[in-house]
Amino acid sequence: AQRVTQPEKLLSVFKGAPVELKCNYSYSGSPELFWYVQYSRQRLQLLLRHISRESIKGFTADLNKGETSFHLKKPFAQEEDSAMYYCALSGNTDKLIFGTGTRLQVFP
Amino acid sequence: DAGITQSPRHKVTETGTPVTLRCHQTENHRYMYWYRQDPGHGLRLIHYSYGVKDTDKGEVSDGYSVSRSKTEDFLLTLESATSSQTSVYFCAISSGGRGSYNEQFFGPGTRLTVL
Numbered sequence: 001a002q003r004v005t006q007p008e009k010l011l012s013v014f015k016g017a018p019v020e021l022k023c024n025y026s027y028s029g030s031p032e033l034f035w036y037v038q039y040s041r042q043r044l045q046l047l048l049r050h051i052s053r054e055s056i057k058g059f060t061a062d063l064n065k066g067e068t069s070f071h072l073k074k075p076f077a078q079e080e081d082s083a084m085y086y087c088a089l090s091g092n093t094d095k096l097i098f099g100t101g102t103r104l105q106v107f108p
Numbered sequence: 109d110a111g112i113t114q115s116p117r118h119k120v121t122e123t124g125t126p127v128t129l130r131c132h133q134t135e136n137h138r139y140m141y142w143y144r145q146d147p148g149h150g151l152r153l154i155h156y157s158y159g160v161k162d163t164d165k166g167e168v169s170d171g172y173s174v175s176r177s178k179t180e181d182f183l184l185t186l187e188s189a190t191s192s193q194t195s196v197y198f199c200a201i202s203s204g205g206r207g208s209y210n211e212q213f214f215g216p217g218t219r220l221t222v223l
Contacts, residue, residue: 044214090210100150
């Protein structure tokens with residue numbers, strides 16, 4: 001079965017601190033993984049996907065097939081990073097499987 | 109933002125009444141999806157469509173039906189609303205398919221309250 005696990009419901013850090021939002025997946029094939037972000041009062045939007053291997057807004061995520069993880073990282077958090085973050089998996093279907101989300105709070 | 113709108117944006121209704129939510133896109137994307145967003149559950153797929161008149165069930169389809177008579181419109185109907193269907197509903201679209209091509213674009217959401 002395809003599954004995405006985000007173990008933290010809430011992650012609170014101070015501005016300038018490093019951030020790591022955890023995502024683990026369960027899928028027997030070759031996964032495609034995404035991070036979506038939802039800022040307050042805005043719609044969900046794609047932050048990054050693993051196949052692009054790029055950094056968006058200072059965030060990066062590396063697919064680790066051995067640990068079945070796709071953690072989202074940023075070395076120095078900013079207040080504007082405060083949002084809800086969802087990890088999502090696309091397998092061999094036309095659907096995305098989303099995790100339960102992690103709310104990131106960045107305090108000044 | 110991708111050309112996706114949802115209507116209504118907010119609705120309060122009573123238990124037992126029928127409710128229809130509309131998703132409209134101007135992107136001519138093949139795939140359309142309906143999700144509900146609930147605290148502790150994240151986003152869960154209700155139904156999706158892979159073409160006009162082609163739909164399939166998602167993870168939480170009980171109590172919901174959908175229709176897609178035109179490429180641009182995807183309707184979600186609650187035949188007899190219950191309090192457990194109080195949620196925020198999101199529509200999403202995608203140009204296709206599987207794997208890395210399945211980038212989805214989301215609408216603004218509809219907040220539904222069932223009293």
